[in-house]
Amino acid sequence: MVNYPKGTAKTGKNPVKTARKRKKSILKVAPGNRGMGFENEINLSNQYYLDKGICLITKRPTPISVVKVDYARGAKITEAFFKTQSTTDYNGVYKGHYIDFEAKSTHSKTSFPLSNIPVQQIEHLTHVLEYGGIAFFLIHFYGLEETYLLSAKVVIDFYKERPRASLPLDLIKEKGKLVPVGYQPPYDYLPLVEELFLK
Amino acid sequence: MVNYPKGTAKTGKNPVKTARKRKKSILKVAPGNRGMGFENEINLSNQYYLDKGICLITKRPTPISVVKVDYARGAKITEAFFKTQSTTDYNGVYKGHYIDFEAKSTHSKTSFPLSNIPVQQIEHLTHVLEYGGIAFFLIHFYGLEETYLLSAKVVIDFYKERPRASLPLDLIKEKGKLVPVGYQPPYDYLPLVEELFLK
Numbered sequence: 001m002v003n004y005p006k007g008t009a010k011t012g013k014n015p016v017k018t019a020r021k022r023k024k025s026i027l028k029v030a031p032g033n034r035g036m037g038f039e040n041e042i043n044l045s046n047q048y049y050l051d052k053g054i055c056l057i058t059k060r061p062t063p064i065s066v067v068k069v070d071y072a073r074g075a076k077i078t079e080a081f082f083k084t085q086s087t088t089d090y091n092g093v094y095k096g097h098y099i100d101f102e103a104k105s106t107h108s109k110t111s112f113p114l115s116n117i118p119v120q121q122i123e124h125l126t127h128v129l130e131y132g133g134i135a136f137f138l139i140h141f142y143g144l145e146e147t148y149l150l151s152a153k154v155v156i157d158f159y160k161e162r163p164r165a166s167l168p169l170d171l172i173k174e175k176g177k178l179v180p181v182g183y184q185p186p187y188d189y190l191p192l193v194e195e196l197f198l199k
Numbered sequence: 200m201v202n203y204p205k206g207t208a209k210t211g212k213n214p215v216k217t218a219r220k221r222k223k224s225i226l227k228v229a230p231g232n233r234g235m236g237f238e239n240e241i242n243l244s245n246q247y248y249l250d251k252g253i254c255l256i257t258k259r260p261t262p263i264s265v266v267k268v269d270y271a272r273g274a275k276i277t278e279a280f281f282k283t284q285s286t287t288d289y290n291g292v293y294k295g296h297y298i299d300f301e302a303k304s305t306h307s308k309t310s311f312p313l314s315n316i317p318v319q320q321i322e323h324l325t326h327v328l329e330y331g332g333i334a335f336f337l338i339h340f341y342g343l344e345e346t347y348l349l350s351a352k353v354v355i356d357f358y359k360e361r362p363r364a365s366l367p368l369d370l371i372k373e374k375g376k377l378v379p380v381g382y383q384p385p386y387d388y389l390p391l392v393e394e395l396f397l398k
Contacts, residue, residue: 056326058286061262064276077263077279087257091290093299096331098292127255132295 038105038140038147042090045185054190057092057099060085086120094193098133100125101152105140111166112139114159122159125152134197138179138189139172149192150176237304237339237346241289244384253389256291256298259284285319293392297332299324300351304339310365311338313358321358324351333396337378337388338371348391349375 039059046057063086068079088102102121106112128135135152150167154175158167177192238258245256262285267278287301301320305311327334334351349366353374357366376391 050326053329056323056330056332058323061260063260064263064265064279066263066279075281077281078277080263080276080279082274082276093297093327093330093332096296098295098297100292124255124257127249128292130252131255131292133255133292 038142039089039103041186042103042138045187045189046090046092048185049190055092055094055099057090057094059090060087084118084120086118087124088121094134094190095198097198098128098131099193100128100133101136101138103138103140105142107142108166109141109143109169111164111168112141112172113166114162115165117155117159122156126156129153129156134193136193136196138187139167139176141169144169145181147179147181147187147189148172148176149179149189149196151196237341238288238302240385241302241337244386244388245289245291247384248389254291254293254298256289256293258289259286283317283319285317286323287320293333293389294397296397297327297330298392299327299332300335300337302337302339304341306341307365308340308342308368310363310367311340311371312365313361314364316354316358321355325355328352328355333392335392335395337386338366338375340368344380346378346380346386346388347371347375348378348388348395350395 043059046059049055049057063083064080065083066077066080068077070076070078088100090103091098091100093099102117102125104112104116106116125135129152137150137152137155138147139150140147150172154171155167158171177196179192180188182188242258245258248254248256262282263279264282265276265279267276269275269277287299289302290297290299292298301316301324303311303315305315324334328351336349336351336354337346338349339346349371353370354366357370376395378391379387381387
C-alpha cells in the first residue's frame with residue numbers, strides 16, 4: 001500500500017538517509033515521508049478493522065504534481081513533485097457515518113506544534129463537521145510512546161483562538177483519549193470514536 | 200486541483216496529444232487521463248456543492264508509485280508510475296452520511312462495458328455498502344450526451360452474475376436516474392442521491 005518514497009530500485013538505498021548524510025542542514029523531508037512508522041501502524045490498524053468486518057477506512061494517496069510523462073516508455077513519470085495534502089490522510093465509513101481524520105506525530109514530549117497542521121486541513125475538517133461527519137486527530141508522541149485521539153473541534157477552536165503556538169499535552173490529555181496499543185490492531189482507536197462521537 | 204498528466208513545463212505541449220500523433224496504434228492513455236472532461240465537470244459540481252454549503256465530496260489523488268526521488272533538487276521525483284486506483288475516485292459526507300462513487304465514461308451508445316471497472320472497485324464498493332455507506336456510479340455516455348446515476352448494488356450484482364460483458368443502456372435507464380445537466384453545477388446529481396438513498 002504505502003510505498004513511497006522508498007529506496008531506489010537500483011541501489012536499494014534509502015534516499016532520505018543518503019540525503020541526510022550529504023547535507024543535514026538543508027534537509028527537507030518530503031511530505032510523503034514524515035512519520036512513516038506511525039502511519040504504517042495506522043494503516044495496519046485500518047486493515048485489521050476491514051478484515052474483521054468493523055469499518056472501512058482508506059488512506060488517500062499522497063498528491064503528486066506530475067510535470068513530465070514519457071509515454072514511449074509505458075507512461076513513465078520522469079518529473080513530478082510532492083504536493084501538500086489539501087485534505088486529511090484518512091477517511092471512511094463506520095456504521096454509515098462519515099469518518100475523517102489526520103494522523104500526526106511529534107518528537108516533543110510536552111505539546112503538539114500547530115505548525116504541523118496546514119491551514120487547508122483545518123478548513124477541510126471544519127467542512128467535515130459542517131456536513132455532519134466525525135472528525136478527529138490521532139496524535140502520536142514518539143518520546144512518550146503515547147497516542148491520543150482528539151476531536152477536530154478542539155483542535156480547530158484552539159487553532160483559531162491560538163492562545164499558544166502548540167497544543168499543550170495537558171489539554172490533549174484532558175479533552176482527548178489515550179489510544180490503547182497492542183499487537184493487532186497496533187492502535188485500537190475505533191472504540192474511542194464510538195465512545196466520543198456515537199454515544 | 201486536477202493537474203496531471205499535463206503539458207510539460209518546458210514545451211507547454213500536451214504529452215498525450217504528442218504521443219497520439221507519434222504512434223496512434225499503440226497509444227495507451229494513462230489511468231489519470233481517461234475521461235478528463237467529464238471528471239473535471241464532476242469536480243466543478245462538487246466545488247459548487249461545497250461553495251453552497253450542501254456537502255463535501257473530495258476527489259482522491261491519482262495513486263502514483265514513486266521509484267526515485269532526487270532530494271538534492273527539492274525532492275524532485277525522477278521516476279514514478281501511475282497505479283490503478285484500488286478504491287473509487289470520489290468520497291465525502293452529506294448530512295452525516297458517507298458517500299462514495301466512481302465517475303466513468305464511455306463512447307458506446309448502447310451499453311457500459313464492465314471491463315472499465317477494475318475488480319478492486321467492485322470489492323471497495325461492496326465494503327462501502329457493508330458498512331452502511333451510500334455507493335453509486337455516475338456513467339457518462341459521450342455519444343448520447345447523457346449521464347446516469349446508478350446504485351453500486353445494481354452494478355455489483357450484474358458484475359457478479361455477469362449475464363453479459365456490458366451493462367445494457369436499457370437496464371441503466373430502468374434502474375438508474377438521468378442526471379440533470381446545467382451550467383452550475385454541470386451535473387446536479389445530489390438530489391438524485393437524496394431521492395434514491397435517503398427517502
